[in-house]
Amino acid sequence: MGKTTQDTINRVLWSAADTFRGKIDSSTYKDYILVMLFVKYMSDVHKERLEVYQEKYDGNDERIQRAMNRERFVLDEQSTFDYLYSERTNPEIGVIINKALGNIEDTNATKLRGVFRNIDFNSEAVLGSTRERNTILRNVLEDFNRLDLRPSMIEDEDIIGNAYQYMIEQFASDAGKKGGEFFTPPMLSELLAQLVEPEENDRxxxxxxxxxxxxxxxxxKVKDRKVAIYGQERNGQTxxxxxxxxxxxxxxxxxxxWGDTIANPLHLDDQGNLMKFQRIVANPPFSLAKWAEGFAGEGEDRFRMSPELDPYRRFDWGIAPASRGDMAFVQHMLASLAEGGTMVTILPHGVLFRGAAEKQIREQFIKxxxxxxxxxxxEALFYGVGIPATVLVFKKGRTQKDVLFIDASAEEYFEKGSNQNFLRKEDVDRIVETYNNYETIDKFSYVATFKEIEENDFNLNIPRYVDTFEEEDPVDMxxxxxxxKDIQAELKEVESQMEKYLKELGL
Incomplete structure (x- = not known):
């Protein structure tokens, strides 16, 4: 039997998706498929390691168990995929899977606590009546049984992670705007990753x-991945x-x-202050409404956010509008950025020029x-979201006072799709090269002085700085x-011909 390839995994995953398609929304069933991929992968690694230790310790159960308990993940036999597959026709299969997931969490508490808490394989509300639910689960188990994910049998160690990314991308496309919330398109991620320039030992x-x-x-982007990684997400399933x-x-x-980053940031230092990071990247939800509701008191009808409600004093420069949280995320990230650090975020264009509180905040970070x-x-780089976006790069500890503006929004700098536009490798390379050279290029980039930005009243709208206007050729009168004259002569001839036909018809 040949090795498991990337294509094999992707095909099986897509086949498993067909089991659900038409019954429940893809933004829901993605969780079931991705959890099952995770369980199958853990089980196959477990199975292969067990075989190695059984041979090594010649069937000595105590030594085998001791070795297995030191593995990356610990599984008991009733939590393995093979056990779940053997029970696939059991009328209680949903309960059996839930129990296995609970056991996996309990026996790997430090790593997996709460990872499966948001998914219920026995949910009638999501998966339907008992008979329908059991049919779906049996089919999914049969689909995944076709996959061999033992380390010795996979073509390349990256293909499991790649398959997971592939499915997330497919689901985001399937789910439109709702899917785009949990997924940044690959080449946009690539652009942000290159701009943030991570280094070894960064947080x-x-x-x-x-x-x-x-x-x-x-x-x-970092050699041997020698960095410390921190993230926060408020949606439990995501x-x-x-x-x-x-x-x-x-x-x-x-x-x-897991939690609301604005109202309850979870990454704090030993003194209870916001932890500082050398590199920050983000694709925050665009113009999030009610972003400050987490600060509201119990039963407070007319809540209004004010700077002193935040113990970390992130919003002293101004309070973002209640209906648009973009600047609140910028303020949180700047408060979390270490001296000498770099932060890259993607935001809707409006942050560049909107007035009132947003202008006040913009003015502060420029000054x-x-x-x-x-x-x-x-525009339209995100699934189901047509509005144009801007990438902002911030650095703490800059000595230069200029700001580089790049306009990569013209049609020649991306690939047009039917529902979504795409950055290509050459588009990303062009942006990154211009950014690294920090130079003015006619109709593409401009290095603006602080004085110019101040004269523009701190409006950062890109066309104010990068002139992309193309003069049309002069008209030859x-x-x-x-x-x-030619058209008039032609018209006269047509009219004459028409008159002749009408006469012949006696009209």
Missing amino acids: IYDPTCGSGSLLIRVVD HSLAKMNMFLNNIDDANIG LNYLHAVIGVP EQVATNI
């Missing part, structure tokens, strides 16, 4: 990490996806917290000399006059 942070794919992209994503990409020590670059990227 890297994503305060709205979704399924964790952006963080993984950044970590992969938090679980992120934890599993890390493990399937062989990252066991990521610190991924403090944190803003390093403003990059306009094409003589040629236009000749064309009009």
Whole structure:
């Protein structure tokens, strides 16, 4: 039997998705498929390691068990995929799977606590009546039984993590706007990862990490992945996806917290202050409404956010509008950025020019000399979201006072799709090269002085700095006059012909 390839895994996963398709929404059933992939992977690793130790210790159960307890994950036999598969026709299969997941969490508490808490394989509300539910679960187990994920049988150690990323991408596409919330398109992640320039021993942070794919992209830029990884996600199911994503990409020590980053940041230092990070990347939810509700008191009808409600004093420069949390995320990230650190975030274009409190906040981070670059990227890069976006790069401890503006939004700098546009490798390379050279290029980039930005009243709208206007060729009036004469002559001829036909018809 040949080795398991990337294509084999992707095909089996997509086949498993067909089991659910038409019955429940893909934004829901993705969790069942990705959890099952995780369990199958753990089980196959467990099975192969057990065989190694059985041979090594010649069947001595005590020594075998001791060795198995030192493995990356610990599984008892009733929590393995093979056991679940053997019970696939059991009328209580949903309960059996839930029990196995609970056991896996309990026996791997430090790594997997709460990872499966948001998914119920026995849910009538989601999976239907007992008979229908059992049919779905039996089919899913049969689909996954076709996969051999033992380390010795997979073509490349990266293919499990790649398959997980592939499925997350497919589900995001399937689920439209809802899916885009937990997934940053690959080449956009690649752009952010290159711009943030991570180094060995950095603490890297994503305060709205979704399924964790952006963080993984950044970590992969560092030799031997020698960095400390921190993330936070407020959606419980997406938090679980992120934890599993890390493990399937062989990252066991990521610190991924579950909670509202704005109201309850979970990564604090020993003194209870916000932890500081050398590198921060983020794709926060665009213009999040009610972003400050976590600060509201019990039963408070007319809640209004004010700076003193935040124990970390992140919002002293101004309070973002209640209906648009973009600047609140920027303030949180800047408060979490270490001196000498770099932060790269993608936001809706409106943050560049909107007035009132947002202008006040924008003015502060420009005056403090944190803003390093403003990059306009094409519209519709996100599934189901047509608005254009901007990538902002911040640095703490800058000596230069200029700000680089790049306009990469023109049609020549991306690939157009039917429902979504895509950055290509050459588009990312062009942006990164211009950013690294920090130079003015006609109709593409401009290095603006602080004085110019101040004269523009701290409005960062890119067309104010990068002139992409193309002059049209001058109109040749003589040629236009000749064309009009030709058209008039042609019209006269047609009218004459028409009159002739009408006469013949006696009209």
